[in-house]
Structure formats: structure tokens, C-alpha cells
Amino acid sequence: MASTNLIIFSLFLLLQALIPFSIASDSDDLLIRQVVPGAEADGRELGAEHHFVLFKSKYNKVYATAEEHDYRLGVFKANLRRAKRHQRIDPTAVHGVTQFSDLTPEEFKMSYLGLKRKVRLPVDARKAPILPTNDLPEDFDWREKGAVTGVKNQGSCGSCWSFSTTGALEGAHFLATGELLSLSEQQLVDCDHECDPEERGSCDSGCNGGLMNNAFEYALKTGGLVREEDYPYTGKDGTCNLDKSKIVASVANFSVVSIDEDQIAANLVKNGPLAIAINAAYMQTYIGGVSCPYICSKRQDHGVLLVGYGAGAYAPIRFKNKPFWIVKNSWGETWGENGYYRICRSTHNLCGMDSMVSTVTAAVKTPTN
Secondary structure (H helix, E strand, O other), X not given: OHHHHHHHHHHHHHHHHHOOHHHOOOOHHHHHHHHOOOOEEOOEEOOHHHHHHHHHHHOOOOOOOHHHHHHHHHHHHHHHHHHXXXXXXXXXXXXXXXXXXXXXXXXXXXXXXXXXXXXXXXXXXXEOOOOOOOOOOOOEEHHHHOOOOOOOEOOOOEOHHHHHHHHHHHHHXXXXXXXXXXXXXXXXXXXXXXXXXXXXXXXXXXXXXXXXXXHHHHXXXXXXXXXXXXXXXXXXXXXXXXXXXXXXEEEEEEEEOOOOHHHHHHHHHHHOOEEEEEOOOOOOOEEEEEEOXXXXXXXXXXXXXXXXXXXXXXXXXXXXXXXXXXXXXXXXXXXXXOOEEEEEOOOOOHHHOOOOEEEEEEEOOOOOX
């Protein structure tokens, strides 16, 4: 009986989420109260305009004309409604106002995602060996072990793929040498034009997108990556200015991990942080919690870094603990949980996050006499 009630309740939430906002009867004030924490003052609810003022102040938003200001206010209101919809579909997370709340979904995808549209693994991709999974720890986090650099910010450049790549190689280099280095994404943006020969239009293209496996192939052929400080990030496409004598981290090999989540966890524990692709539909409005949406496309459009997992966070809507993955993003520390995203684990490729997972091994230079 309890399971039947849970199913009925879940279906009720889902049907609510799918009701078009144009016919919803909720007022803007009710909407704000639902998706903006603390949206009340002196016993009265604050309107969207007030929260837009707070939003502009918090994120230093300035608009060139009154027309642009009014347009962005309209987009902000639309995103409040979108956050409400996400909250209904994804009740174990918190959704609301983020630094992207004045962007349309199309603008957000164009500027802050960047995984190539035609995403599939090469036919000849090297497969990671199957690892034992019987002794995996219940919780694991590479941040606690010193293998993860601080959260970075790609800015309004579709270079997420380069941050996923550097994060994986930073972790692999740490495992190989004990040294944590911040590696250059700009080197990849400017210099990496590697292509997948099996897919037209799949070349790495700086702020116009790329693929992590292409980038690993580039690093393997070029000799590796330099430090961030030797090739600083600009967030813009530029001319390649690589000094190979400054390369500090090299790729020995890379491989594709099985879609099986136990294998992903085993490779994470053994080989370090993993480069993964994900569908970022819920990330524009994500504030915190464990994201476990009832509906999510498996079409990946964003490259991120898998750094750990947890045994469970209590999800009252679903009446049980939900194990989760810990994902490092590249939108700065003001987004999400100090720059991180938690998403449900053991949910069979939720948001496509299991179907493009890569591990990389760093080459260790042999000292010369």
C-alpha cells in the first residue's frame, strides 16, 4: 500500500511539473516564494522586480539600454518559472536564481556549455579493463586526497571540454608524481584542433566546443600541457602560442570506461578523477542538493569532472537515501555547491552521465643522468 501511494504521489508531482506555465494560476509572488529562499520581508512577499535588483547587485549585471534591461527582466521572470518547474521535476535538489537567470536557455547553451553536438565515442576507442568492484569504499572523494585543483571559471566561452580534460590530467599527474599542478585550458582552446575522423564537424574548436577524448589525443601527440600560469586563461579564442619546453604533464594513454556505474566508481577510485559528459538541462537553475530529476535527456551537452561519490543523502520526497556522484564544474565557486554538482548515482545513466566517461594515465618522465 505504501509503495502504491508513493507511485501515485510521484505521478502527481510529475503531472504538475508538465502543466504549461501559461495556464498556471500561481502569482509571481507565490512563484518567488517557492524558488527563492527567504523571499519574504516584514510579513509581505517581495516581487520579481525586487529579486532582479538583488540579482543584478550580486552578480554585477549592467545592461546598456533600458530596452535591454526590460528584456532581461522578462527573461529573469521566465527563468523563475523554469526554476519552479525544475523544482517539481527534481525535488531532491534546490533550484532558483543563479548567475545565469537573465539568460535564455539558448543563450546559456551557446555560452556556457560547449560539448560538440555530435557526441559519440570513436569506434576504435581503447576500452578500460574491467576492474574488481567488491571492495569499493562506501564514500570516496579525491578532493580530500589532494588530487583536485580549485574550481575554475570558463566564462562565456564554450570551453567546458578543456576544463574536463585538464581536471582529469591534473588528477592523473598527481597520482603519478604526488604533485598537484593547475594545467592550462587556454592551451587547448588555442592549439587543439584534433578531430574524430569518424564524425564530421567533431573537431575541437576552442570556445565553439570540443570533446575530451580529442583533447587527450592532442595532448598525447603534442607532448602534454603546460601550467596555467605559463599559458593563462583568457576565455577567448586565440592564436596558439605554445612553448613546448614548458610542458609539465604528459599523457601516457587514455581509455573509455564501461557504462556500468560500479565500473565507473572502480575506475574513479583507482585511476583518479574522470572526464565525463552530461546533459546540463537542470544545471542552469541548480543551487544545491542531490539532483535526481524524474525526466532528463541523455543527450550530453556539457563536459565536467567526476571527483567522487557518496553513499546517500536523505531525500524526503522519495523516502530513502539517494547515493550520489560529486561533479566538479567550471562556472566558478558562486554556482552550485561552491562550484560542485551532486547528481543521483545508481539511476542507470541519468542525464547521460554514464555513457561518455574517460580515464587518463599520466606519463612520468625518467630522470636523465
